[in-house]
Structure formats: structure tokens, C-alpha cells
Amino acid sequence: MPELPEVETARRLIERHLAGKTLIDIDNRLPKLLRDSPIADLSVLQRRTLLAVHRRAKVLTLEFDGDLSLLMHLKLAGQVAIFTADGSRYFAGHPVPKQDAEFPHKSTHIDFIFDDGTIFYLSDIRQFGWLRLMPSEDVEGAIAAFGFGPEGTLPATMLRPLEPRMMTRSIPIKTLLLDQKFVAGLGNIYVDEALFKAMLHPERPASSLTGPERRRLLEAIPWALGEGLKQGGAKIINSRAEPVDEFPAVHGRVGEPCFRCGTSIVKIRVGQRGTYYCPTCQKVRRKNAKRPPAATMVSGAEVGIRGK
DNA sequence: TGCGTTGTTTCACC
DNA sequence: CGGTGAAACAACGC
Numbered sequence: 001m002p003e004l005p006e007v008e009t010a011r012r013l014i015e016r017h018l019a020g021k022t023l024i025d026i027d028n029r030l031p032k033l034l035r036d037s038p039i040a041d042l043s044v045l046q047r048r049t050l051l052a053v054h055r056r057a058k059v060l061t062l063e064f065d066g067d068l069s070l071l072m073h074l075k076l077a078g079q080v081a082i083f084t085a086d087g088s089r090y091f092a093g094h095p096v097p098k099q100d101a102e103f104p105h106k107s108t109h110i111d112f113i114f115d116d117g118t119i120f121y122l123s124d125i126r127q128f129g130w131l132r133l134m135p136s137e138d139v140e141g142a143i144a145a146f147g148f149g150p151e152g153t154l155p156a157t158m159l160r161p162l163e164p165r166m167m168t169r170s171i172p173i174k175t176l177l178l179d180q181k182f183v184a185g186l187g188n189i190y191v192d193e194a195l196f197k198a199m200l201h202p203e204r205p206a207s208s209l210t211g212p213e214r215r216r217l218l219e220a221i222p223w224a225l226g227e228g229l230k231q232g233g234a235k236i237i238n239s240r241a242e243p244v245d246e247f248p249a250v251h252g253r254v255g256e257p258c259f260r261c262g263t264s265i266v267k268i269r270v271g272q273r274g275t276y277y278c279p280t281c282q283k284v285r286r287k288n289a290k291r292p293p294a295a296t297m298v299s300g301a302e303v304g305i306r307g308k
Numbered sequence: 309t310g311c312g313t314t315g316t317t318t319c320a321c322c
Numbered sequence: 323c324g325g326t327g328a329a330a331c332a333a334c335g336c
Contacts, residue, residue, distance in 0.1 A: 076314040
């Protein structure tokens with residue numbers, strides 16, 4: 001669930017509440033979360049001060065003094081919770097554990113305890129997330145190795161270089177947008193939202209988009225990520241959306257009326273991913289549709305399979 | 309109880 | 323060798 005907006009929300013929270021503070025204790029009850037980590041033990045972070053928190057795509061870097069940096073990926077179900085000494089609680093990422101739950105929760109795997117009593121809890125109900133601890137000087141190379149494309153939050157004009165690459169790919173536009181090497185930060189929620197905003201069918205071959213359609217999409221990407229960020233991340237619980245100000249408009253809303261036209265939102269699978277769209281607002285349209293249609297219309301090619 | 313869930317990697321294939 | 327689609331993988335709730 002954590003995509004760019006959720007991860008950026010987490011970054012801001014951590015930086016706001018913990019930058020300049022010193023770690024006094026780390027309780028890591030699930031050491032395997034440190035995967036492929038050059039330094040395999042978090043305890044070396046004891047007595048280190050958090051200097052800054054960075055984000056590239058969906059990867060966070062917590063930079064400590066003493067040349068140590070902790071890379072963090074929340075994947076499907078990671079949650080960041082910060083409890084300050086005055087009893088306030090701040091959350092980002094996955095909705096479980098619930099905000100009023102007792103902490104540490106059974107899915108809370110690491111407690112980072114800071115010198116002023118602030119506690120940073122890292123929970124992950126699915127345990128798909130990962131951490132990597134390394135010398136700060138190695139971070140740049142480690143991030144570069146992911147080969148991320150441009151940040152999806154960039155203004156559309158700066159995403160223009162994506163256009164030629166879009167034109168040569170035959171895969172569904174949704175699949176291409178999910179490729180972090182193409183554009184960084186979109187996940188399943190915000191891809192569906194960007195395609196709805198641009199009024200494009202998720203299965204359209206990327207190369208079939210017209211110039212105006214490509215430009216519309218490049219506008220919709222930072223727009224969708226921005227909407228999510230405004231809300232501190234979209235609220236999707238058990239695959240069901242709880243829209244705020246009509247966002248999300250399609251993701252997690254199967255069977256519910258489109259906010260724009262009232263048609264029931266449909267769920268299909270695209271590249272093995274649950275995909276939500278409005279069959280009225282996001283019709284398949286053919287580029288070079290010269291050939292006059294035969295007696296029958298475009299037979300059910302675009303008809304979605306209704307989710308259960 | 310088997311399926312769905314996500315981001316990412318890996319693999320088979322053309 | 324590159325593009326593509328499918329499978330694998332991590333683990334758990336429903």
C-alpha cells in the first residue's frame with residue numbers, strides 16, 4: 001500500500017520528530033527484515049544521531065552521524081508510527097496496526113528509542129518490507145543500482161522525456177506506469193487514479209496513446225501523487241477505498257458509482273494486478289482507427305470482468 | 309483453505 | 323539481446 005505519497009508522509013514525520021535526536025536503544029525482534037544488508041546488525045546505531053531523512057522513489061534513507069545510513073522500504077504493508085514523549089501519536093503507511101492499538105503491536109517488529117523518549121515503531125503485518133544498513137558513502141551507489149526513472153511528482157513539463165519511451169512500448173499503459181525504472185513512485189492505487197484522471201483505459205498499449213493523451217497522462221501523474229500527499233496517503237482498507245473529496249475516485253470502488261458519470265466502477269486484472277476503472281470515462285479508443293468497423297461493433301474486447 | 313494482496317525480481321520464451 | 327508476460331517471493335487475513 002505505501003506508495004510515494006505514503007512514503008513521503010513517513011519521511012516528513014520522521015524528519016520532523018526525530019532529526020537531531022540520538023538513538024539510545026533499538027529492539028529488533030525480526031532480524032530478517034535486514035535483507036542483503038552490508039551491516040547485518042542494527043545495534044551499531046546506538047548513540048548515533050539522526051541527521052536527515054531522504055526519499056528516492058519509495059525508498060527512505062535515514063542518515064545518521066558516524067557515516068551510517070539505514071535504507072527502508074515499506075513494500076506492501078509497512079507502517080511508521082512515532083510516539084512522542086507528550087503522548088501524541090503520528091502515523092504513515094499501512095493502516096494496520098490501528099492507531100488506537102496497543103504498541104508494540106504483534107506486527108511491530110522494531111522499536112527505535114530516542115534520547116528524549118520519542119519512540120519510532122516500525123510495523124509490517126506482511127513482513128515484505130526490508131531494511132539495509134550501510135556506510136553513508138555507499139548510499140548513492142545503492143540507490144543508483146535500482147535504476148529509478150524520474151520522480152512522478154515532477155511537473156508534467158519535466159516528465160516530457162518519457163514520451164518517446166512511451167511510444168515504443170506495446171505493453172498496457174498501466175503496466176508501464178508501474179515500472180519504477182520508467183517513472184518512480186506510482187503503485188497500484190495512484191496508477192489507477194492517474195489513468196482515470198487522464199480518462200485512459202488501463203489496457204491501452206502505451207504506444208497507442210496519441211500526443212494529447214500522453215500529455216494528459218503526464219499531467220495526471222503528479223496530480224494523483226499530489227492528491228495522495230495532501231491526504232497523507234490514500235485510505236484503502238481491505239481493498240475498499242474510503243474516499244476523501246472524491247479521492248481515490250476508482251481504486252477500491254468496484255460496484256460503486258463513478259463520481260464523474262455515475263457508471264459502476266469495474267474491476268479487471270491487468271498484468272496480474274487488480275485494476276479499477278470507469279468503463280464509461282475510460283473507453284478503449286483506437287489510434288489509426290481507419291478501418292471501418294464490420295457489421296458488429298468492437299465485440300466485447302474491452303468489457304471488464306466484474307469483481308466478485 | 310486457497311486465494312488475494314504489493315513491489316520487485318527472476319525466468320521462459322520469442 | 324531485448325521486450326514481454328507470467329511466475330516467484332516475502333507472510334498473513336479472510
